Amino acid sequence: MHDGRAGFWCELIQGQTLETLLRVERGLFGASEVVAIGTELCGTLFALHSAGILHGNVKGSNVMREQGGRIVLMDLGA
Secondary structure, three states: OEOOEOOOOOOOOOEEEHHHHHHHHOOOOOHHHHHHHHHHHHHHHHHHHHOOOOOOOOOHHHEEEEOOOOEEEOOOOO
8 A cells, every 4th residue: 555545565766777787788797796696685685485475586677776786676466
């Protein structure tokens, strides 16, 4: 429920997927950047699994880097 309305609410993310960054924008990430991204994703997956949720489709097109640098795992399925 949000403002008295029932629905499935999503956050609008301003950024690019890792797939786009790798293939189009900049090429390979450096080792320290890969570790930072992987660490954030592991934390996200741990939180999901702790809540009994399985993502099941982690890939570059389902991970977005927000303009501020935050890593967001998307497409959890509805």
